[in-house]
Amino acid sequence: MPRLIIDSQEIQVPHGATLLQAIRSAGVALPTLCYWEGLPPYGACRLCLVEIVQPQREVVAACTYPAEEGMVVETQGRRAEAVRKLMLEFLLARCPTSAVIRSLAGEAGVTESRFPSNGDRDELCVLCGLCVRVCRDAVGAAAIGFANRGAERKVESPFNLHSEACIGCGACAAVCPTGAIFIEDVGSKRILHTWNTSVELQPCPRCGQPYAPDPMAFLREHVEASAHLYGLCPACRRKAALEQLDVVRDASFYR
């Protein structure tokens, strides 16, 4: 188990831990946009840049750098902090109306950006890639991906058309740090506006309300024990669960 020093604080972390995990377990706040515990680290947002002082002075992204025995790390080093601030200023220029970015930048003392926007002042996407990665690596659907290069890079469904691979689970929106993904249920359809995609919703067998995307029906097979509950919409599921509880309670009460 490597021992290392983070901001003068000695700490021990499990083998294979990253610097970011070490930093967070030391209780040091280091906000990030592209890191999510359930996914492999990606190193894109560059907000977790810290300075390794020993064994060799170097600014690295903490999320992808392995924590090693004897390392001395400073999160508030002047060089790393200056770059982090400029990254936030870049992101503020890119997403001037994002409340999340404004607040993150503000905490770092960046309230204005000296740089122009990317053309769309309503841009909310910071290209952290969490949506693409959760869809591909966690859900296994790979319904969306990156298109274009450089400043033109964006996340899209294939050819920006309806994605056949999308199961409408909404994991992309759930992990998005800036709320850039817009999904709504309209009638018997779930519309994933950001991906130009819609999926049919199944009606609840009990109340008839459309509630779960068709392609997610497989979930029921994965939770056999309570399959009868997962087949219901959330409202009916609560009711059914309560009824089940009632039965149990009643039985024990009257025994």
Place this chain on the structure above:
Amino acid sequence: MKITSAEDIDALRPAGEATLHPNRMKICVGMATCGLAAGADQMYAALKQRIEQRGLDVLLTPTGCIGYCQQEPLVDVRLPGSGRVIYTQMTRPRARALVDELARGNLPLDSAWAVIDTEQILVEDQEISFPRLAGLAAVPALAHQPFFASQLKLVLRNCGYIDPQRIEETIARGGYRALHRALTDFTPQQVIDEIALAGLRGRGGGGFSTGRKWQVARDAPGESKYIICNADEGDPGAYMDRTVLESDPHSVLEGLIIGGYAIGAQQGYIYVRDEYPLAVERISNAIRQAEGLGLLGEDILGSGFNFAIEIVRGAGAFVCGEETAMIASIEGGLGEPRPKPPYPATSGLWGKPTIINNVKTLATVPLILIRGADWYTSLGAPGNSGTVVFSLVGQVANTGLVEIPLGMTLHELLEGIGGGSANGKAIKAVQTGGPSGGCLPASRFDLPITYEAMKDAGSIMGSGGMVVLDETACMVDVARYFLEFTTLESCGKCTACREGTRHLQAILDRLTKGQGAPEDLALLEEISEAVRTGSLCGLGQTAPNPVLSTLRYFREEYLAHAVEHHCPAGKCTMTDPKIPAALEA
């Protein structure tokens, strides 16, 4: 036929010799991309037609690029037993006239540019001399032409000498002898030791010790290992790797197979950009030939060593020249880099130990194995053994592909080989290393060309692009050009590179339009520092170099643009924002 011994290799030499130095007249046409761009294929057709019309007994054959690309199409005539008489800038009418003269028994001498009357067989430390024909006394030897005089051709040893489509010609010039020696006389560890001792450094520009890199992969645990030849050359103005692949593909294959043997790989890849169709064709052909002879595939040369090579064609993304992006691309994923560590030498393609070497590095390997590390370290400069290949382009009198011993000064290269300025205007700077490199001013031309000296001066050795700029070049505009390139070629994965290069380019754009402000200089420096420190991969980390190096050496030009809204070179069209557009005539 499968080759299994040194004798078998030697047995193929007469077949190569028969076309290299035939007992009848031979006409060679330089048909690498540089020659083809100058019309070599039409010229070849014209020659062929005229030869048939005249019934001339001649072997007409293509060859690769001998380096003097500016003077293409190059054609040479070799009479039996003599050297090659070279003609430059050949046209179809002149080609037909040449055949007519030859048919009459005359070899035109007035228009001859040079004679090759000695040929080096480097692998065997041999020199073949041919008697010079009477009447050719006034024509200089190629080795005395200023463009060639101080070059030292190791990587380019066969370029322009062989028909790259005939493996027998490569073998006649010593090809595959090093592979045989490696497999029979050397253990893999001894191969690595020899390469390390020779001090060979990565010729893709990084300059890391090839031997040490191979050692890491050899020592890494695991059964499956891979070696990749990086032929994804993408710097503007650079075409060294293309030329080697087109003109001498077997030397690259030989180096790759030896590298595979050294690190314990059974599978090699050549990642070549699809914009190089001729290179792809020649290397595919070379692979088939080597497989046919048992120099590649199962049980190579009867040694029990198996090694296969697959070509992967890049789809035109500059960033795929970066090791981890290239690996992602070969795996079928998006060509974008991932953070290091882990380094590919321990965890690369499919998570296995993987070595990526540049074309020129690999082409050097056979020479070192056969001539020895001592010989290699005797060339070049201390810590910088051997040679480096540059594509010398821009405002210099002689442009083309040159190979020089490391340690030669920029001055010697530009004035001696390059022949100085192209048009009498003073040379102001050279740009090396493409978008990852920088500009060095004339005041630094006394610098020896070594990895360290170039880096200390604010540029990099790079893969070999060298663009010569004269006083008509605006250095702010040069920086803008390269930043426009990196902005377009940034993969966009990390914030630092994607956003940083965009803002750098925007500032350089406004400076070159006369819309800049004095504080832009500090802003350029601030962004450059952040992009250099904060970027995920080498592309971003080096992207600010063109800005930083021009700011360092040509700050007064930046100030003229930013403060006076004036371009000293007269290159930028300045529209002064202080003057309303309506008032501008």
